[in-house]
Amino acid sequence: MSDSDKVNNPRFLIVQVIDKRADEVAVANDLSETEQLIDTFGGIVIDKFIQRREHPDPNFYIGAGKVDELKEVCKAEKIDVVVINGQVKSSQLFRIEKELWAVSTKIMVWDRIDLILNIFDQHASTTESKLQIKLARATHMGPRIYGLGKTELSRQGGGVGTRGKGETNIEFERRQIKIDQQKIKQELKKLLKQKHSRLKKRNELGIGPVALVGYTSAGKTTLFNALTGKEKEMNKGLFTTLDTVVGKLKTPVFDQPILVSDTIGFINNLPPVLIDSFKSTLLESLEAKLLLHVVDANDPFILEKIAVVEDILSGLGARQPMILVLNKVDLLDEAKQDSLKEQVNEFFEKNNEEADKSNLRSIQFVSAKSGFNLDGLKEEIVGFFEEKR
Template sequence: MLEHDKPVTRAWVLHPDIKIDSARRDASSGLEEAVSLAVALPDLEVFGSDVVRLPKVHPGMLFGSGKIEELAAVFKAHEIELVLVDGPVTPVQQRNLEKAWKVKLLDRTGLILEIFGDRARTAEGVLQVEMAALSYQRTRLVRAWTHLERQRGGLGFVGGPGETQIEADRRAIDEQLGRLRKQLAKVVKTRELHRSARAKVPFPIVALVGYTNAGKSTLFNRVTGSEVFAKDMLFATLDPTMRRIELPAGDEVILSDTVGFISDLPTELVAAFRATLEEVLDADLIVHVRDISHPHTEEQAQDVETILQGLGISEDAPKLEVWNKLDQLNEDDRQSAVTQAQRRQDLFAVSALTGEGVDDLLQVIAETVKDPRTEETLSLPFSEGKRRAWLFDAGVVEKENQTEDGFELSVLWTETQKARFHKLS
């Protein structure tokens, strides 16, 4: 190992397949996604993975004693340092399993928090991750304490082992959360100013959404020519990125690339990242990018729709669906996808990697966001130079005449542009 190389943590991924869970997913694809999540963390090497089939959850240990002993031997043989459990693990289960296996353990929420922490770039994203992590940690402290209290049989007012430290930890976390909330309030206020400034920009906003790893950032890069971090990795993008682009017909839009969605995203994380996803709420058009080569693309699409509805996006909101990664399909499946897309006005089959089908998508985006235009005549005094400049920036001025009092302009504009113009002070 070179001196500058960071030590690699040896990890093992477990996907509990619980028989009594009626909502459980296909175990093999669940394990595959969990491994992809693990690979998204730097300095982590996945040495193995298993589906663990369970008739039911064991309250204290999650798994049965026989399976725990069997896995302990495997982890010891492979010198495993970290076990990732793709599902919820209670504080008690975590403590007992770490003791039995002599490893560090992360559940699904903890793993996603680690990834979010590694990927966050903007000031708001960093603060949101810290708050989500502290809230998660605080809950586990409280639950662990409740368990100890119950185990000891105390009445709640008699001091016991660990009580002082746990209370101190809770206070420290609460104080830190308070500081972070104040910082976040300032950052959010700044973002709102940016949003109101953006509302004065006379361009429609097009938001790319989709399941994580669907290829949104690759499509974004192809269309904008920018170098947004795009890699075959879950959660490659966390903070939204926005670019102003010119469409083939000459119209301009703002394109927004957002964090990828994922199934069973813990509710506290959805809440923590609501502001990050608020860019979608501002959008004039939502473009849902799907990895059509993924064996569970239908379930992924449903997860995305569920989260959009949770954000308050109406089912009637303007949307286009993009079937991405044609280049990863065999010829028959590729042709089938292209044929299906040709039959629907709101569906496009593309390869963001090769560019196939992207021009047709951009053409329809332009047509979708282009409202009907009406012609009007405006009279502006010389003192309203900023509003006049806005009209020229928007490209809506057909002709202009100077009068004694100011300017007379003939404009051809949409209702959205008209509304934005009248909001200008």
């Protein structure tokens, strides 16, 4: 259980370093996504701390002077968690946290990955996803996982980067982490083997499977419910779904149902440790015959998000035929639909030139909520499997 669970509605401070050449709009979007993540976690964003600098500081990521300011804000605002929104080294996070001991030893300093891991922790319900998070956490946090430095022992010794008693402690903890990781990996391997045979048996009972994939909050679970008649939880927050669930889509054409799976959503800068740990959860998508890439058609960053998902999928080797589902069309006017379709087509033409092969079958505008064009989508799915017969 993480430290964060001990605090109700923790008070967050976001720290963002902006590179002078950074794209302002992209930075604003990234920041707002981090705010949404904090909201999903159940935290309150009290303040944002934005710093423009040429390069991150090697010691503290933010400059040493800024650390003093940070202390003051943390004290005045009774901050529980500081989130550094960027590519921060574990040692930098630790150094900032150590500086903040002057204010309180309870303050935690996280990067975006820690934040995502803590959200995942709240949503994990199966042995498998719990183990996957444990593994990702061990890999990402390193010695920070033991609350290193919070013990008198390492405080006497100094902690990261200094010699003495503390270092022996760190070495010991590093070794322990490796042993823990090995154990978790073995357990996961066992679970994966069982899952493989379960999947194989299950897939014989139906047609498909079809896997829903897409950016977090695109509406995958809502669409899954609409297609299969299930009632899985959907939520405004990000990462509502962590474990893969399979449902049945019954059609008048086939005797057997078409199997549909709903899985974890993707996000920009999804840490490789998470992709790696969640590979077996994503197995359904990898083994699917057909992918439905679900997209929020109203998202101002729609193309960027499509690109993130396509990148992750091709990184995983998932290049199956795909239907692009532009969801939430109930919120979109018709003129916008046309221009959007054009943009998306252009994107895939360019993308597929690079991939040397197109896996995009069609683009469907739907509303999982109102039911708009779900029949059209079902026809497309059925059409695909009819061709395969």
